[in-house]
Each structure stands twice: as C-alpha cells, then as structure tokens.
Amino acid sequence: MGHAYTPGLKVSDAADFVRSRILPIPGEVLVKQGDEVGPETVVARALLPGNVVTSNIARQLGVAAADIKDLLLVEEGSEVDKGQAIARSKGIFGLMKQTAEAPTAGVFESVSKVSGQAIFREEPIPVEVKAYVGGIVSEVEDTFGVHVDSRGTMVQGIFGIGPEVSGPIAMAGDDPTSPLLATDLKESHRGAILVGGSFAPLDTLRACIQQGVKALVIGGIDAADLKELLGYDLGVAITGNETVGLTLVVTEGFGQLAMSAKTHRLLADKAGQTASVSGATQIRAGVMRPEVLVPSEIHQIEETEVDAGLMHINSTVRIIRDPHFGALGRVADLPAEPHKLDTEAAVRILTVTLKDGEHVTLPRANVELVDERI
C-alpha cells in the first residue's frame, strides 16, 4: 500500500484562515463586507434576553389558576418595577385582598392559566463579539455576525486553556529544546504572547500570570501542574473558558517535549508582530485545537501544507506516543498486512527512519504528519 490516512496539526507560515465571529442570538452587525478589522474591533453586538424569574401568583393569591387573568393589574408584556403589584385577589366581600408583587424589575412576560405561574424577564444582558484576528470582513451574516478572512502564520497546538487574547509575540529564548524557567521572565513580557521551549513547570506558569503575560506557547507541561493551576483535574478536553489569567497553547503534549523546530522558527520570525491566540480545545466532535495566528500581507514562502492527511513513502512524520515520543522521521515502508506488536496486538504498522538513521516499526495510529523537512 502506497499511502495511508493520518491526522496532523497545521503549522504553516502561509495559511489562509477564516474565523467566524457569530453572536449566539440575532443582534446588530457593526462592520460591513470589505472592512479591515483588528483583533479588538467589535464586529457585532446583541442583547441576550435577561434571566427569567418565575412566581406562582395564583398560589400567592390563593385563587384558581384559571381565574388569574381576571385579577391582573398589569398587562402581560408590560415593564414592571421590583415590588410592583401585579395581581390582586377580590377578597371576601371586598376585604382581605391579597396582592402579588413582581419579584424583580424587568418585563412581566406572561402568566399561565393552567399553572398560575408568572414569568418575569430581567433586563437584557449586552454581549459583544470582537474580530479576534486582524483581517478583512469577507462575509456578513445578517444580524448574526461576520467572517473575517486573513492570511499569515498559523500554528495549531495540541492542547490549550484560556480565552482568546492578542498581543505582540516575544521569544523567551532561541532554543526550542530548553525548558522555560520563572527566572527567564522579563518585564518586557508583560502583555505579550510569550514563546518558550520544551517545558514550563508550575512556578513558571504562575510567574507568567504574575508578570501579566497574556499567552504562553510551550512544548509541554506536566498534567499534575495543570491540575494545580486549574484547581481541578481536567477530565475531558473541552476548554477555552478557564479564568486562570493566562492563555496556554501546548504544542507537543504532556511532559518535557521539545517544541517542534519549525513551530519555534515560524514564531521567532514573527517576533514583535501582533498574534491572536486562543486556548480553546475541544477533542470531540467538531474538533477544535488551540491556535496562534499571525496575519501578514506578504507570502514569503510557498504554501507547504500537508497533503490532506495522506501519508506516503518519504512523508515526514512525528511519533506521538512512546516509545520515541516526539521524534521526527521519514516513512520508509507502509505494509498493507497487519503486524504483531510487542503487546501481541496485530495492527497496521509503518516503518520510520529516524533522524539518526535508526529504523523503527510502529502502529500507524502513533504518528502524525508534519510538513517539515528533515
């Protein structure tokens, strides 16, 4: 067999990317097609319906739900103040009347003649969507938002945490194989997208937060440190809403893992330029990986995108599980028949020639394609 499918993360200095910036409900779009936007440009805004407060006013008045509509003092759909009388019972011979009051300020939406339950909606909650990445508005989705087109450097990480941020890229050092120590941090890293090397221990992560680093891009972290940082053990990789004060993009995995030379080089080339970073990860359906995007106008290097996940003889691959985790190599053979591993499992395998010339045989599932020459 000449080729096989394998997944891979995108690391390119000449990628086209489109980011949809969509409101959760219809609202107002503030930019138009063709507009140039920056990461902080607010592109759409909406008012989320306010929180709902319920109150069973029929029960409060001691009347049947079917009768409640006749006792209303305020029409459904009206604005009300907190404590305003909404309905009043007829009492006995006009005496001992009971009054039901609005439990909150907002709109008295409705009352049910079946249950007697009244629904009050509080003030709307404003929500804004920013462009996140610098580029051109290529499409407007009426009342919902826009699509922002951009080109430039794109680095997908394997795992991340934290919200979208933007800032200038700062390199912590020039060696992708060195760990990042707390003592490596400088005052100039405040507000920056900091690119480290192979590993950031917990005290470095905490120092980044203290120093005001917006985002850290790093080869690896320890799972135990992540637990400490978050305050809980992350069970499922669905992230992006963490509020630890730092957006984190892990490029290789958990443990001490040298950052891919290409990733490090691409980001180093963009030092000082504004990058947009998202830690959002969703390793489930509709997979999302964390990313670093650096828009640029000039394509200096030709597109070298991986060929849609097809692995051939001589494709460059990275090994993504022990043994040889992190090693780069070239595909030497892709036999069709399953082979037995040390575990005795019979799986489809490939042979990879590592940089030092060693040949290793691995399950095909344990490599990913990289568009890197070795």
Added chain:
Amino acid sequence: MTEKIRSILATDCGSTTTKAILIELTDEGYRLKVRGEAPTTVEKPFDDVTVGVVNAVTEVQELAKRPIIGEDGLIMVPQKGDAGVDLYLSTSSAGGGLQMLVAGVVRSMTAESAERAALGAGAIVMDTISSNDKRQPHEQIARIRHLRPDMILLSGGVDGGTTSHVAELAELIGAADPKPRLGSSYELPVVYAGNVEARPAVEEAIGEKTALAIVDNLRPTLDEENLDPARDEIHELFMEHVMAQAPGYDKLKSWTSAPVMPTPGAVGLIIQTIAKQRDISVIGVDIGGATTDVFSVFQGTFNRTVSANLGMSYSISNVMASAGLENVLRWVPFDIDESELRNRIKNKMVRPTTIPSLQRDLQVEQALAREALRLSLVQHKEFATELKGVRKSRDISEAFNQSGSGNTIVDMMALDLVVGSGGVLSHAPRRVQAALMLVDSFQPMGVTTLAVDSIFMMPQLGVLSSEQPVAATEVFERDCLVILGACIAPVGSSKGNKPLAHVRLELPEGNQEFDITPGELTRVALSPGQTANCHITPSKGVDVGAGPGQAFQKTIEGGEVGILLDGRGRPLHIPSSAKERVSAIEEWIENLDLYPRST
C-alpha cells in the same frame, strides 16, 4: 428480499474510529468476510464523517480484493458482478451522539421513566429536570438555556392526573427558549410523552417555539411504563433533525440503504435479541472512546445507561479523575511514577487515536478500562431498578424488610452472561485479558458465562437486524459472539484457609476435580465448542448460586479462555500494600498466562 442480498457493507462511525464490515452470502449462509477501520474524520481539515467512512471501506476493499468504492468516490450499491455491495448500512455516535435533556414531574417516577426512554433510544442524557429536583425555576431555566441539547423529552403525570405541574415544566422550557446545539436555523425538537390531558397546555406553552411532537404517555399509570412510542419518536427526530446538522451526515444519509441509527440503540437491539433467544439474564457493555454504555436484561426488563464521560480515549482522563489514582494503580502490576502516569493519560486524551505498542502501556490502559467498567456498572445498578412509586402488596415477612420499591434489578448472582464490546475488550491481544477485565470490574458472582464481541461489530449487526434479521443472527452467532468461557466465583468466606468450594467437571473424556482456594485465581481449560456439566459444592456459608452452603449444578460452555476459578472474594480483595499487590497480581498473571512472559 433476503435471498437477493449477496453482500452487505455496514459501518459504525464511532467518536474515535470508523469501523466497516463486509458480510457476504456464502454456502454456509451469511458470514463476515473482512473488516476495516480508520480514524473518524470530524477534525479539520476534513470536517466530514464520510471521509473516515471511505477510508475504512478502502481498507475493506483492499483486504477483500474487490472494488466497493466507485470512481466517483461513492459506495457502489447494488453489487454488479464483483463490484459494490447490495446493502449499505451505518450507525453513528460521532458528532457526540444524541444529546438530550429530559423533564418529568417527579424525579423518581415520570422523570426517571423519561430518562429510561431517552437512554433506550441511544441518547446521552445531559440533565433531568423535575418539579422536585430542588432547583429553583430560574435555575432550571438557566440550565436549559445553557445546555443546548439536540432534543428534549418532556413527560409528567399519569393519564387523567393533575395537569398543572406538567404545564409548569412546559412553561419553563418555553421561557428558556432553548436553541439546538447544532445549527440555529431549525427549531428544537421536543417530544411530549406525558399526561394526555395536559397536551393542550403543553401545546400552548411551547407549540410555537419548538418542533413539538406528541406521543402516548410513557407512564400512563403508576405501575406501567410504555417507553416505545417515545423511543420511536426520538429515533425519528434524530434522523430528521439532528443527524442532518452534523458535518457530513446529510451525505452519509444519502448513501445508506436504511436510516442511520445511533450506535447505542443498535447495540441495545442485539443485547435484547440474545436475552430473548436464550432466555437468560445478560449484561452487555460497550466501552468506547468517549462513553461507556451498559445494557442489561434482568427479569425480561431491558435497561441501558450511558456513562457519558467514561471512555478509553477522549474521556480517559476523566476515568482517572473519577476513579482516583489509587483505584487505577491497584490494577497495575509494576511501580509507576504518578507524574508519568498522569502525563501518559493526558497524552492519550489529546491524541485519542494512538494505541499502546509497549506492554506496560497496554497494562496501564487495561487498568483504566477496569475502572471505567467498574464505575459504569455502579451507575447502571443505581438506574436499573424496579419502578418507583408502585404500591406493592407485602406479606408479613416483607413488611419487616426495609427495602421499598426501586431496588436494583441487577443481580450479579442471577447473571448468566456478560458480553463485552469496544476496542479495549474486543481487540485485547489475548482473550484472557478481556475476560479478566470483565471479571475484575463487574465481579460476577456464582457461575457466569463471559463473551466478547469478536471484532467489535455489535453496532453494525444491531442496525442490520432491523433490516436483515436472518443475516444479522447468522453473522452474530458465527462470527461476532466469542464465548470466552465461564467464571466461577463463590461468595462468602470459609474457615481458615479451607477451600471455598469444590468443583467437579464432567467431561466426555472423564471427570476433573478442583478446589477454589481463598485469594487464588486459576484457569482450567475447556475448549471452544466443548460443554461440561459442572457440579459445585460450596463450604458452609458460601454461595455459588443456590444459596449459602447449597450445591449448585450448571452446564458450562467452553471458550478460548476456559474456566476461571476465582477465589478472590466478593467484593474482590486486593492487597493494599504496593508490594503485596504487585506480588498478587503477578501471581494471577502467571496463573492465567495473561501477558507474554518476556515482560
């Protein structure tokens, strides 16, 4: 029509892997020809589940040495000459499966029945809202808005009962005005299966805001559950609304010869068929990448639970978080650095399609599988209960018994058969590894037959059984269900270190006799196809199925593993000190020939 079908291709798009099987009509009837698999392609740059399907089918056609995919890249249906297949079917749990919110008036009654209906239909239940769930209405509304389910099942009240509580629930849903998870351009499907008299109120509250479907009450009276109409409607709406929104499904739907079925729904069909055909109590477990489904049939009642975040890849880190490090480590037969273990597990979580190629890696994954299985059975037992709220007539002895209605019907002593499915069980390099994972995690009592889905094809056969029941049964019996053997596990303790039970196996070549010793786990060969009449005499106070101290007799089917004589006790006793634990596990590994000896 059956005789015209010469070949069947069935795929199952799992959350991690897409599996394809090719079934062909041979002189012996329908048989599995080959299988193939490829990673499920929900990740960019593909974002299209059919890419994974084509990759898996490509492997099938390479192994079958005949074309199935045409030059246009589509599966060729019907078969022409040697090319293509007559029938193409698929199940799917990719796209996160079917995620539902259920609501009912009383938590332990209609809400629980609604949960059973949703789970039986193959859904993941995101939350259950009820009038007595101790949340304030505004909190319930906030929850409904936040969850964005694919579908809501609303129930409540027996027919002719009060309508106001059901109306209140419908009003809460209306006030929340929930949006579906996938795509905001269509209305959220809501199935109403409650008190018939509350239908007008429900229609008024949510008829215009949602795609409301009304079916028969799933709890028409307190002592009756009628889940089928709700389940059928859920299936219908799943195909119509939900699947159409997921990437590539519109394409997949257009390829298949019958509607795409949710994977768990298909596995449930097969488990029920086994229980019915053999008239036995069964537990089936399907341990996937993201979720673990447990199915059971006890006393003729089918139950299914989904442990949404217990799985072997996407959710593996959650297995560790839920079970705790100590519980995972008790199954690992070597010392391992905690930090290294945590990193390994997280790396599997972020690269879920990788597989262990080292012995130790495999052992760690199998340890985690034990915990995922154990926890999912705990959840299943809590859920698979008698109907709650049913008034029972009791005799005087029962009146002194504190157990009320709602006891679990999962009785591990009455269990006849455990069937394991899912990559970690079906693909375990040695079948005895799968057998021991099932025994360690489920801890069956007395005499229990152990089986696995040979190559993980129960989902495909489930969907096939709805279209071609003959073909499904033939392939299931001959190619899918692999009997591993049996486990004999006495419950109770004997005095001193005396044997827990004495076992006499009557075989055609003569009798064999064994003792089951406390703390020991041993294996006796009984080949596939062989049966043995098994007489067990327990020690005083020890139960093997007929009551404490009572002799028990049963015919046992042989298998690739044979008979496991498990004297480790129930609940299973594992030494707490690391040194003693490693030594005990090493002994069990040795006795059972669990792993290659080089490690």
